[in-house]
Every structure is written in structure tokens, then in C-alpha cells.
Amino acid sequence: MYSLHAITNSVQNWLNARLSSTWVLIIESLIVIVLAIALFAALGLILVWLERKVAAHMQIRLGPNRLGPAGIFQTSADTLKLILKEGLTPDGADKFLFNFAPFVVMIVAMLLLAPIAFANGFQIWNINIGVLYISAISSLSVIGILIAGWASNNKYSLLGAMRSGAQIVSYELSAGLSILTIVVLTGSLQMTDIVQAQQNGWWIFKGHIPVIIAFIIFIIAATAETNRAPFDLAEAESELTAGFHTEYSGMKFALFFLAEYINIFIVCAIGATLFLGGWMPFHMGNWTQFNHVMDFIPSSIWFFGKTFFLIFLIMWFRWTFPRLRVDQLLNLEWKYLLPVSLFNLLLVTLIAIMNWHF
Amino acid sequence: MGAFSLIVLTIAAIAFSAGGILAGKLFTKGSRNAQKGQPYECGIPTQTSPWHQFNVGYYLFALLFLIFDVEMVFMYPWAVVVKKVGITALFEILIFIFILFMGFLYAHKKGALKWM
Numbered sequence: 001m002y003s004l005h006a007i008t009n010s011v012q013n014w015l016n017a018r019l020s021s022t023w024v025l026i027i028e029s030l031i032v033i034v035l036a037i038a039l040f041a042a043l044g045l046i047l048v049w050l051e052r053k054v055a056a057h058m059q060i061r062l063g064p065n066r067l068g069p070a071g072i073f074q075t076s077a078d079t080l081k082l083i084l085k086e087g088l089t090p091d092g093a094d095k096f097l098f099n100f101a102p103f104v105v106m107i108v109a110m111l112l113l114a115p116i117a118f119a120n121g122f123q124i125w126n127i128n129i130g131v132l133y134i135s136a137i138s139s140l141s142v143i144g145i146l147i148a149g150w151a152s153n154n155k156y157s158l159l160g161a162m163r164s165g166a167q168i169v170s171y172e173l174s175a176g177l178s179i180l181t182i183v184v185l186t187g188s189l190q191m192t193d194i195v196q197a198q199q200n201g202w203w204i205f206k207g208h209i210p211v212i213i214a215f216i217i218f219i220i221a222a223t224a225e226t227n228r229a230p231f232d233l234a235e236a237e238s239e240l241t242a243g244f245h246t247e248y249s250g251m252k253f254a255l256f257f258l259a260e261y262i263n264i265f266i267v268c269a270i271g272a273t274l275f276l277g278g279w280m281p282f283h284m285g286n287w288t289q290f291n292h293v294m295d296f297i298p299s300s301i302w303f304f305g306k307t308f309f310l311i312f313l314i315m316w317f318r319w320t321f322p323r324l325r326v327d328q329l330l331n332l333e334w335k336y337l338l339p340v341s342l343f344n345l346l347l348v349t350l351i352a353i354m355n356w357h358f
Numbered sequence: 359m360g361a362f363s364l365i366v367l368t369i370a371a372i373a374f375s376a377g378g379i380l381a382g383k384l385f386t387k388g389s390r391n392a393q394k395g396q397p398y399e400c401g402i403p404t405q406t407s408p409w410h411q412f413n414v415g416y417y418l419f420a421l422l423f424l425i426f427d428v429e430m431v432f433m434y435p436w437a438v439v440v441k442k443v444g445i446t447a448l449f450e451i452l453i454f455i456f457i458l459f460m461g462f463l464y465a466h467k468k469g470a471l472k473w474m
Contacts, residue, residue: 087388125360
């Protein structure tokens with residue numbers, strides 16, 4: 001059967017048989033670089049198109065429909081336009097930091113790809129502290145945003161960056177606590193172990209109501225951490241023009257834009273891995289026949305299906321909820337989500353210790 | 359691939375971003391004048407420097423975040439072993455969370471969570 005694991009293994013064996021280990025490492029690194037860049041470009045193109053299409057259909061419009069079938073090449077044309085735009089640096093800006101910030105944001109987004117299990121055995125780095133790595137690296141992206149806002153020499157940028165910082169930092173807590181519930185249930189920080197633990201059913205079904213609460217909190221926190229509506233005060237168009245990237249133009253703006261969509265993909269991928277089983281097909285306890293039928297769908301399709309479902313959910317939020325005020329935003333986190341997720345963690349711990357989960 | 363993949367991915371990110379920016383530089387011909395270099399402020403000339411004081415509330419929330427983030431770092435190793443240790447681990451974390459929660463209530467009582 002088709003499996004990415006077999007392909008990667010055969011590539012490695014083929015290389016090992018012909019070349020010395022140094023060259024194998026170099027060639028494999030090149031393959032990873034090409035794949036990662038291709039994934040970035042493809043995700044950027046698809047997600048921006050998807051966002052516009054979802055938005056359009058929610059408002060009973062057609063959305064982009066000129067370039068290619070259903071307007072799928074609209075984003076490519078937009079990228080081409082952005083390449084042809086002048087990349088302007090304002091006079092008063094801190095030149096080095098201004099040009100450095102897009103790199104920080106992109107590097108963080110790229111590093112987050114490492115521990116994600118895209119399919120059965122298809123992972124860049126099977127690190128044993130995967131979940132901790134994700135929470136550690138993802139909190140670095142706020143540094144890029146703060147650098148961008150500070151270096152721009154623009155009031156809107158600085159305000160947007162400050163709001164963004166406060167927001168990302170606050171919602172990281174409840175996101176981390178809801179991730180911890182799954183760590184408690186699994187007893188491991190490794191992504192592969194977490195996926196394997198869901199072999200007889202996904203955690204969202206196995207873990208009773210506390211895990212569902214954790215999942216809901218995670219989705220809210222993920223929406224806030226990626227600065228998306230209804231938590232998009234960092235770039236609220238009507239108040240701050242564009243937030244921290246007001247002064248950016250051309251490709252530097254495109255990089256921020258791309259990193260934002262990549263971050264959406266990554267948080268959704270993590271949510272799918274932790275709560276919805278990652279690449280694990282839909283299994284039901286010991287219904288062997290049913291499980292066997294489900295195994296026929298390739299694991300990569302399961303992973304991307306779940307991830308894109310969560311992405312769609314987050315895009316849906318944008319057209320459902322009105323934007324929050326900054327005090328409401330911080331109230332929601334500190335007075336509701338944080339105590340609830342702390343209490344929820346204790347409940348899940350009780351369930352895990354008593355073995356009440358399936 | 360191991361920890362080496364971090365270097366590889368960093369190179370990939372830098373290559374991707376630098377490639378994009380350089381391609382942009384290659385195809386565009388910039389012009390500069392005094393008005394163009396001004397910070398964007400919806401058309402009117404800028405009045406004061408943007409690097410001014412900002413709300414102290416952001417600072418308070420950053421401090422609170424620090425407390426709870428460090429708490430979470432302590433909870434990661436606990437979460438890994440809690441199933442093996444059993445019910446004692448639950449009581450230990452209860453005490454831990456209780457002490458932190460008292461601090462949280464204190465901050466709440468002092469009005470640190472109120473946006474000014």
C-alpha cells in the first residue's frame with residue numbers, strides 16, 4: 001500500500017548503498033530544505049485562497065474565480081505582484097531590526113515544522129520532547145512581531161505589536177495547559193507516542209468531557225495566538241491600519257503574511273495531533289473490521305483532512321464573532337480560560353490516575 | 359534526522375526569505391523622497407516620535423504571564439510521570455496549584471487584572 005514511510009526509507013537505503021555518510025547527510029538535508037520550502041509555498045497559496053473562498057461563500061459571494069479553475073491561481077498572481085512591489089524602509093526606522101524581523105518570524109515558523117508527524121513515520125525530527133519543543137519555539141514568534149513593531153518607527157506598528165505581545169503571551173498559558181491534559185493522559189511528550197496512544201480511539205472521544213473542554217480551550221487559544229478574528233486587535237484594520245506590519249511592503253510584507261498562515265496551519269496540525277489522533281485513522285476500540293476498513297485511507301490524508309477541518313473552523317470563527325476589545329480579551333483569558341483550564345487539568349489528572357478513560 | 363534538522367530548517371527559512379526579498383530587489387526600481395520616507399499616519403504629517411511611553415497594563419500582564427509560564431514549565435515533567443506515581447502526584451500538584459492560585463487571587467484583588 002502507498003505509504004510515505006516506505007518512500008523515505010527506500011530513499012535512505014538507496015543513498016546509503018551508493019554514497020558515504022557525509023554525502024547522504026548533505027543530500028538528505030537538501031531534500032528536507034526543498035520539501036520544507038515547497039510545503040511553505042504550497043500552504044501559503046492554498047490557505048490564502050481558501051481564506052478568500054470561505055469568506056466569500058459565507059457572505060454569499062463567489063470570491064476569486066478568474067485565474068485557473070475556481071481562482072486557484074489567484075494567490076500566485078498576488079505573490080507575483082508583491083515581488084514587483086518596492087520594498088520600502090521608512091527613514092526613521094531601525095534599519096537592521098526592520099529587515100531582520102521577517103527572518104525571525106519565518107525561521108520560527110519553519111522550525112515548528114520539525115516535530116510534526118505528517119504521516120505514519122514521516123517526520124523531520126522525532127524529538128522525545130516534541131510538545132515542549134512546540135510550546136518553546138512557538139513563543140519565540142512574539143519576539144519577531146515585537147521587533148517589527150518597535151523598529152518601524154510608527155505608532156500603529158508599536159501599538160499593534162504591544163497588543164499582539166500581550167495577547168499571544170496570555171493565551172499561551174491556556175493553550176499550554178490544555179496541551180498538558182493530553183500529556184497527562186499519554187504520559188509522554190513525544191509526538192509519535194501521543195499518536196500511537198490514540199490507536200483505539202482519538203483522545204477527544206476517549207477522554208470524556210474534560211478533554212472536550214480542553215479541546216475547546218485549545219481552539220480558542222489557538223485562534224488568539226495566531227492573531228485571528230475575533231482576537232485580531234493586533235491588526236484591527238479600522239483602528240491600527242495593519243498593526244505591526246503597517247510599514248512593511250513588497251516581499252517583506254508577504255513573508256509576514258505567509259508566516260501568519262503557516263502558524264495557523266501549525267497550531268491546527270498540533271490540535272489535530274493531540275486531540276484528533278494526528279495521522280491515526282478513525283478507530284473504534286476493538287471493532288477490528290471497522291478499523292481495518294479505515295486503515296485503507298492513507299495516513300497523510302487523515303492528517304491533512306483533520307488539519308484542514310480545524311483550519312476551516314478557525315476561518316469560520318472570523319465571520320461569526322465580532323472583534324473583542326482589549327480589556328475583554330484579557331478578561332476572557334485571565335478570569336475565565338485560565339482558572340477553567342487549571343481546574344480541568346486536575347479533573348483530567350484524576351481521570352488518568354483512576355484509569356477512567358477508555 | 360536529529361538535532362541537525364534545526365540547522366537545516368533554519369537554512370531553509372533564511373534561503374526562502376532572502377530569496378524572496380532579493381527577487382523583489384531585482385525586479386523593482388525604487389525612488390526616494392522625504393515624503394515617501396515618513397511613517398504612515400493616514401496622510402497627515404507625523405507629530406511626535408512613536409517611541410513614547412505606553413500603557414503600564416502590558417507590563418503587569420507580562421509579569422503575571424511570567425509567573426504562570428514558569429509554573430507550566432514545572433508541570434511538564436510532572437505530567438509525564440503522573441500516571442506512574444499515582445494519587446500522590448495529584449495531591450502534590452493540588453498543593454502547587456493552590457499556592458499559585460492564591461498569588462493569582464492576590465493579583466486579582468489588587469486590581470492587576472483590570473485594564474486601565
